[in-house]
Amino acid sequence: MSQLVTSIPADVRERIIQAANDLYEQVGRQSFPTVDQVRRYARVDMNAASAIMREWRRVQSVQAAPVAVHVPDAMVKANHQVLVALWTQAQEMANESLKTAQSAWEAERTELDDMRQELANAYETQAAEFEQFKTQAADTALTHQEDAKLAASDLASVRIELAQALTRAERAEAQVGEIERRAADLRGELDRAHEDIDQARSALTDQQKLTASIAVERDAAKSELTRVLATAEAMAETQREQRNAATQELAKLTEQRDLALKSAAAARENGAELAGKLSVLQEQNVALLARLVPNNNTAL
Template identity: 50%
Template structure:
């Protein structure tokens, strides 16, 4: 009798068997489903899946290779045969049963090996999934820590912003107070400006009077300036004429000096020529005349 897995609820066993049968039928009853595939389909833990799968595979093996328990028809027909023939057939049946048992044992051992391999692979996959989940958990924890740090920083920034808001509010109140003072000063300035405008109008009136008087005096001065300009023009013409006469006299004096220098040069030349002529004439007159011998 097959021993059932201990401490496995009936509904869990039913889900495991149903999942295994369904997967076995989907493969065309050619490939036994893996423990991990059954575990995922039934949504149970690995221990329960492996224990129930052992029972299910034994049941499938027993159904696939049943051992003959009834007396074969050949034995019944050979009841009248010799004992040797019966014994031979009995040996053949025993050997066949032994071979069937050995085949079943080999099949079960192969299934056990395959199940161990499947369990090892399933545990490795679970270990990988666990490692991935742990890594993801670490990432989530790091993100949570970063979020906490960011939240702390944001709280600090919020406190600073609130402090700045209080400071800005106080500053706004101070600005409003100062604006009121400036409005008061502006009203005073308007009043002062109005008084200054009245004084400016008075000054403008006085300035208009002064300008009218200045224009009258300017007309009188213009007549005087015209007469002075006429006299200055006449004096300038006389000065220009005097300068022209002076330039002409200077030019004539220069020409006279040049002519005198030229005449002096000519006189010196004549003097030199006269002296030379006198020098040639004077020795000839002073020399005595000699008489020729036998002459006068």
């Protein structure tokens, strides 16, 4: 038994023999299964299947039995002719045995040739399958490369779009910051206008008792200022959310600021005018009292 056969594990050997027996029975013992068929059926490697199959086929083959050619002593003492005839017959039997052995050897050699051919065919089949697998692997790799290129192209496009979006966002943020800065400046001006109106309101508060018209004008100025402040706050909030309408809203807010400043200036002018009128009235009252006081003294 060769070293290769002895190195094959027992379970593998049993699987190969069982597979060969099953395949041999399936064809009604008409022909031996090929090595490749047994390899696939038993799911073993080609070397193990080839080694065990050689042994299995040898067992299945009919072995030639040697024919005895020994001449007994009694025959030696017998008639020479009988001995010759018997010896000739023995030689024929030996030759027949030799021919049987040669036939068995030729059959075994034919079987080995068939096995080699089977191995060659199995090798060719495996080689073809391997080439087909390599072709499929190459096609798959090519497909993966194309998919990778497409994915890389899409990724590059997405990166470009993202960079553009970031640029637009930065510009929008800068514009919003500018709008907020301008709104803050305008708010400061409105605060200053509010302070001026408060000062005017304080001056008008002292003069409310003198005339109803001054009170009406003051209330009107206060209402106008409240409306202007509410409009300015709404416009400032809208400017953060709606960038496109910021310029128009700022223009309206500026116009309203100017109106508020004009109203405050008018209120200050009215207050000064009323103060002048009050001063004149006071002077007139003083003069009237001066004229009335001497008359009173004279009557006394």
